Amino acid sequence: MRVYNFGEKNSILNHFVSEIRDEEIQKDRMRFRKNIERIGEVLAYEMSKEILYTTQEIKTPLGVKKMSLPEKELVLCAVLRAGLPLYQGVLNYFDFAESSFISAYREHTNSDTDFEIITNYLATPSLEGKVLVIIDPMLATGSTLETTYKALQKQGKPKEIHIISVIGSAKGVAYVQDHFPAHTSLWIGAIDEELNNKGYIIPGLGDAGDLAYGSKL
Numbered sequence: 001m002r003v004y005n006f007g008e009k010n011s012i013l014n015h016f017v018s019e020i021r022d023e024e025i026q027k028d029r030m031r032f033r034k035n036i037e038r039i040g041e042v043l044a045y046e047m048s049k050e051i052l053y054t055t056q057e058i059k060t061p062l063g064v065k066k067m068s069l070p071e072k073e074l075v076l077c078a079v080l081r082a083g084l085p086l087y088q089g090v091l092n093y094f095d096f097a098e099s100s101f102i103s104a105y106r107e108h109t110n111s112d113t114d115f116e117i118i119t120n121y122l123a124t125p126s127l128e129g130k131v132l133v134i135i136d137p138m139l140a141t142g143s144t145l146e147t148t149y150k151a152l153q154k155q156g157k158p159k160e161i162h163i164i165s166v167i168g169s170a171k172g173v174a175y176v177q178d179h180f181p182a183h184t185s186l187w188i189g190a191i192d193e194e195l196n197n198k199g200y201i202i203p204g205l206g207d208a209g210d211l212a213y214g215s216k217l
């Protein structure tokens, strides 16, 4: 898997990531969602440099111009809930893409530390021969991405797989590397060193879904 970690580079992306981490600024839900959307736009732009292009002729009122244009057969998969604002940012740039939606949440079994990922909603077009982009802001243990990929696998074989995420843990990134095909690319805003025993990224930012939409029962 190719890992593009933009936390290692200087860009305006670091400003957006710092605001969603900041315990005061992140209290503003609208700003939190907007910053995640802006991160989605930046990562979409970066990813756009690596997907397939074909030369096409564009007819202007005064002539014809040959242009190198991106692959149009893209499916953007939003992992609900927290994936929604990040997905919106990616869709702002890849406006011609198709979309998939999958729900994923942690169901705690015996304790705070034991959980499994439940996905009970999936709406998707066929993925056969297309470029699949899975979009989820938090990559903690990597279980949600693994479960999502397993559910999507039944919907056709994509020719390329990309994952767009905001903050990952080093352990989660390694887990995803082991559970996705080698031709997968990960586009991520930052990788943090720690994961606590409840599966939260440290320092991370807290619970992205709750910060974007409020706590759930």
Ligand SMILES: O=P(O)(O)OC[C@H]1O[C@H](OP(=O)(O)OP(=O)(O)O)[C@H](O)[C@@H]1O
Pocket: 079, 080, 081, 082, 083, 104, 105, 106, 117, 136, 137, 138, 139, 140, 141, 142, 143, 144, 145, 172, 199, 207, 208, 209, 210
């Ligand atoms: O890598 P993992 O250990 O699987 O954790 C990451 C998942 O946790 C968060 O979702 P959450 O389960 O909190 O649901 P939510 O989006 O509804 O808040 C996040 O958006 C990821 O989907």
Ligand SMILES: O=c1cc[nH]c(=O)[nH]1
Pocket: 082, 138, 140, 199, 200, 201, 202, 204, 205, 206, 207, 208, 209
């Ligand atoms: O740190 C984490 C881990 C899972 N989900 C989140 O929103 N944050």
Ligand SMILES: [Mg+2]
Pocket: 082, 207, 208, 209, 210
């Ligand atoms: Mg959550």
